Amino acid sequence: MRRPGGRARAGLAGLALLLALVSTGTRAAAERILALAPHVVETLYAIGAGPEIVGAVSFSDFPEAARALPRVGNYRKVSVEGALRLRPSLAIVMDEGVVGVRKLREFGVRVELSHPKTVEGVLRDIVHLGSLTGHEDEAEQVAAGLRERLEALRLGVPERPPRVFYEVWHQPLITAGGGDFISDALTRIGAQNIFASLAGDNPRVSVEAVLRARPDIFIIPGESRDVGERARAWRELMEDPELKVVEAPHDLFHRPGPRLIEGMEQLQAELRRALASDDGAP
Numbered sequence: 354m355r356r357p358g359g360r361a362r363a364g365l366a367g368l369a370l371l372l373a374l375v376s377t378g379t380r381a382a383a384e385r386i387l388a389l390a391p392h393v394v395e396t397l398y399a400i401g402a403g404p405e406i407v408g409a410v411s412f413s414d415f416p417e418a419a420r421a422l423p424r425v426g427n428y429r430k431v432s433v434e435g436a437l438r439l440r441p442s443l444a445i446v447m448d449e450g451v452v453g454v455r456k457l458r459e460f461g462v463r464v465e466l467s468h469p470k471t472v473e474g475v476l477r478d479i480v481h482l483g484s485l486t487g488h489e490d491e492a493e494q495v496a497a498g499l500r501e502r503l504e505a506l507r508l509g510v511p512e513r514p515p516r517v518f519y520e521v522w523h524q525p526l527i528t529a530g531g532g533d534f535i536s537d538a539l540t541r542i543g544a545q546n547i548f549a550s551l552a553g554d555n556p557r558v559s560v561e562a563v564l565r566a567r568p569d570i571f572i573i574p575g576e577s578r579d580v581g582e583r584a585r586a587w588r589e590l591m592e593d594p595e596l597k598v599v600e601a602p603h604d605l606f607h608r609p610g611p612r613l614i615e616g617m618e619q620l621q622a623e624l625r626r627a628l629a630s631d632d633g634a635p
Contacts, residue, residue: 384486385440389431389454390447392610393467394419396479397445399495399611402486407439415604415612426453433457445482469609470554471537472617476500479611499614503541506614509621510543515569515628517544519601521555523578526563530556534609542621544570564590570627571596572620574603599623 387408388394394413397403403418411427413419425436431453436444437460444457444464458464465485469475476496483492519535521527529535529546533554536546547566548558571587573580584598600623605616 384443386486387425387431387436387439387441387444387457387462388413388422389426389444389451390428390467391415392608393445393447393482394422395608395610395612396467396482397486400479400483400486400488400492402482402488405486407441408436426451431457433460436462443485445485469534470532471534472503472541472613473537475534475609475611475613478609495611499611502614502618506542506617506621509625510541511625511628514543514545515624516547516566517570517572517624518547518563518566518568519572520574520583521607523583525557526560527555528558530554534613535606538606538613538617539572542617542624544572544624560590567591569597570624571598572601573598574601574607576603576607597627599627 383405385407386397386402386405388397388406389410391410391413394406394409395415397406398416398419403416406419406422408425409419409422410431411424413422423435423439425432425439428448429452431451433453433456436453436457441457441462444454444462445467446454446464447466447468449455449464449466454464467478467482469478476499479496479499480489480492483489517539519529519539521529521535528548528551529539530551530553531546531549532552536549539546540549547563547568548556551558571584573583580598580600584596587598588594588596599620602616602619605612606620
C-alpha cells in the first residue's frame with residue numbers, strides 16, 4: 354500500500370535527479386535563475402541577465418518581458434515542485450525564511466540573498482548580482498549611472514527638510530522604520546522620516562502617535578488604496594484642511610532595485626511642489 358504523499362515525494366526525487374544531472378554540465382554555461390522577488394527580476398534585466406531567468410514570483414511585472422515568466426510562488430511561499438521543473442541552478446531570494454526556499458537548497462539549488470537595507474545597499478546589490486551572473490561590467494555601469502543621479506538628488510535637498518509620515522499601509526497602519534531602505538531614501542531626497550528612530554523595516558504605529566508627531570507632509574503610496582480618500586481622512590484627523598499630502602510612486606519606491614532612484618526623483622519633485630504651494634491636494 355502506497356503511503357500518503359509518496360507520489361509527491363517520488364516526483365520531487367525525480368526532479369532532483371534531473372536537476373543534479375543538469376548541474377554537472379560545464380561551469381561556463383549560463384545560470385538558470387529563479388528570481389524570487391520583483392526587484393531581483395528588475396535588476397537582472399537591467400544588467401543583461403534577463404534571459405537567464407526561468408521563473409519568478411507574483412508582482413514581477415517589469416520590464417514587460419517579465420510578465421511572461423513562469424510563476425513559482427509569492428512573497429510567502431515557493432512551489433518547490435513547480436520550481437524544480439524549471440531546472441534552476443540558482444535562486445535569488447529576498448527572504449531565506451520563505452516557505453520552500455530551504456527545500457530548494459536541499460535539492461541542490463544554490464540560494465543567494467538580495468535584501469538591501471539602504472540606498473547604497475541597493476547599488477552594492479546590483480554589483481553583487483552582476484558578479485553572481487557573470488554580468489559584472491554591465492552591473493558596474495548601471496550602478497555608476499545611478500550614483501550620478503543620486504548626486505543630482507543631493508543637490509536638490511531643501512535647507513530645512515520637511516518632517517514626513519510615510520504610510521506604507523493603512524489597515525493596519527504601517528510605516529517605514531529606520532531599518533528600511535525607504536527611510537534611507539527619504540533622507541536622501543531631503544525628507545525627515547518622523548519614525549526613523551523605530552527599529553525594523555515596517556513597524557506598526559498608532560494614529561495617535563502620528564497625530565502627536567505633527568508631520569509637515571503625509572506621503573501615501575497609491576498601492577491598493579484611494580489616495581484622495583486617505584488624504585481626506587488624515588486632514589480630518591489632523592484638523593487641518595490644508596494638510597499637505599503627496600502620492601508616492603509605489604511601484605518604484607517600494608522595490609530596492611535600479612528603479613528606486615527614479616522613484617526618489619519623482620518623490621523629491623512632488624515634495625518640492627508641495628513645499629512651494631499651499632494647495633495640499635494629492
